[in-house]
Every structure is written in C-alpha cells, then in structure tokens.
Amino acid sequence: MEDKVLQSFKKDFLTIKEKGFVESHRKHNTGIGKTFEDLIGIVENNNCLADYEKVLELKSSRELSKSMVTLFTKAPTHPKGINSIMREKFGEPDQKAGKLKTIHTTFSALKFNTFFKRFGFKLEVNEEKRRIYILVKNLETDEIENIEIYYEFDKIKNIIEKKLDYIAYIKAETRKENEKEFFNFKKAILLSGLTFNKFIQFIKEGLIIYDIRIGVYRSGNLKGKTHDHGSGFRVLKNNINRVFNVQEI
Numbered sequence: 001m002e003d004k005v006l007q008s009f010k011k012d013f014l015t016i017k018e019k020g021f022v023e024s025h026r027k028h029n030t031g032i033g034k035t036f037e038d039l040i041g042i043v044e045n046n047n048c049l050a051d052y053e054k055v056l057e058l059k060s061s062r063e064l065s066k067s068m069v070t071l072f073t074k075a076p077t078h079p080k081g082i083n084s085i086m087r088e089k090f091g092e093p094d095q096k097a098g099k100l101k102t103i104h105t106t107f108s109a110l111k112f113n114t115f116f117k118r119f120g121f122k123l124e125v126n127e128e129k130r131r132i133y134i135l136v137k138n139l140e141t142d143e144i145e146n147i148e149i150y151y152e153f154d155k156i157k158n159i160i161e162k163k164l165d166y167i168a169y170i171k172a173e174t175r176k177e178n179e180k181e182f183f184n185f186k187k188a189i190l191l192s193g194l195t196f197n198k199f200i201q202f203i204k205e206g207l208i209i210y211d212i213r214i215g216v217y218r219s220g221n222l223k224g225k226t227h228d229h230g231s232g233f234r235v236l237k238n239n240i241n242r243v244f245n246v247q248e249i
Helices: 003-017 030-040 082-090 154-165 194-207 237-242
Strands: 021-023 056-062 066-071 091-096 100-107 117-128 132-136 150-152 164-178 178-193 208-216 226-228 232-236 245-249
Touching: 003 030, 003 056, 003 082, 003 164, 003 178, 021 030, 030 056, 030 178, 056 066, 066 208, 066 237, 082 100, 082 117, 082 208, 082 226, 100 117, 117 208, 132 154, 150 154, 154 194, 194 208, 194 237, 232 237
Parallel strands: 056 164
Antiparallel strands: 021 178, 066 232, 091 100, 100 208, 117 132, 132 150, 164 178, 178 245, 208 226, 208 232
16 A cells, blocks of 8 residues: 555544544444544545545444444345345344344355244355355255355455455444434554455355345335345454454554
8 A cells, every 4th residue: 555645544543533532423333434434534435446545445343342344245246136035035024124024144155054043044155157156045945045146256356456455444432422422533453465365265264254134114215125234245353363464553
C-alpha cells in the first residue's frame, strides 16, 4: 500500500480518536461503521473499490464483541433470485416475521451444519469448474437437494483484488445514554495479505465461513418480500491472525 495513504489514514483516525465519545449516526449494528465513515468524510456507496482513497477498505466492530468479521456480502452468481428461492424452499417460519419464512445459518466447507433439524448447508470448492458451491442436504432423506447454487471464481477474485488487499479494522468502545448510543474509536489494525488463492484455501480449511442472513420485510410496500440482511463470507475473530497479516495502526 502506498505509504502516503496509510499516513493520511493514521492522521484522520487520530483526529477522530481524540474526539472521545460521539453519538451514533445510525441505529442498530451498522451504526458504528456509518458513524466512522461520516466522521472520516466517506460517502456511503456500493461501488467495487475500497473505501479510503480506493486503497483501504474499512471494517468496524464493537469492542468485546464476539461476532464474525465480514469480508464481503454478495448474493450467489447463480441462479438469479436465489435468495428468494432459498428462503421459500429451505426457510423456516419466523414468529417475529408473522410466520413468514427466513433463513439465518452459518456453515463451512468442512461438514454440513443443521438448520432447524431439516436441512444441512455446506460450502464446496470446485476448482475444475472454478466455482464455490452452496450444497443443501435434506437431513430426513440424507440426499443433496437438486439445485445448483454457486459463486463464480472470477467474481470473487475481482472483489478480493479491488477491495480486500488492505483492510483497516476499527475497534470502538460503546456506551448508551438516554436510549442513545455513543462510540469511542480507540484502535485500528491493518489487515493485509489475503489473496484469491489463499481465500480458496482458507475456505477448504474452514477458516473462511459463509453466513446466510435472509429475512423478509415486515411492513410497508415490500412486506413479505425477501430482504437480504448481508449474506456473505466471514471470518471468526479468533481466526483473523491465521487469515491476515495483522499490524496495529
């Protein structure tokens, strides 16, 4: 990474750190990332380039949180509309969503998991076809469901090379006052060294996992329609040092 980009980010981060606790700019889990990006002057977008100076991707987490680190979220390449298909075919009625079907499950390439005792999900890398498949097993019949769900290698490779070469992982302390949340951005670490070949190998080893988060809109004009809450590839925090080179900024 260009040294001037890293030095510029260090300067900007220090300025934000010195502010101490600042009020969240958005409610719920995405508040910490949105707040930091606003403070650092980044306009929210969905383009294919890294957030900071098109070089450094920004990730954030709540201090002491045990959640996973998201590498990227993206619907599978094939088939079109697969999120809705999976929700209807494999989902379970969600009491909080008026018994409409939803799926929230995490799995790896090591073995099939268990989802509501009915289905199992598993990743499978096919290097000959250059695809990462999501396999679904019917646990009652022990048979693989006859549906092709996959990511194309080239789509994944493009994301990794454009957005995940360098990641600044922001950690923040949180507190609440009068039902408002505040963040104190205390630390940032630089994650680097992830290549496409390593990504594939780490999937095979179970270090990179997949998380399906498919819900439904509960109100408004889209009520009952599929709502992807960010299905994608993630890393457990205790595996970060095995997937990336880690350096404190």
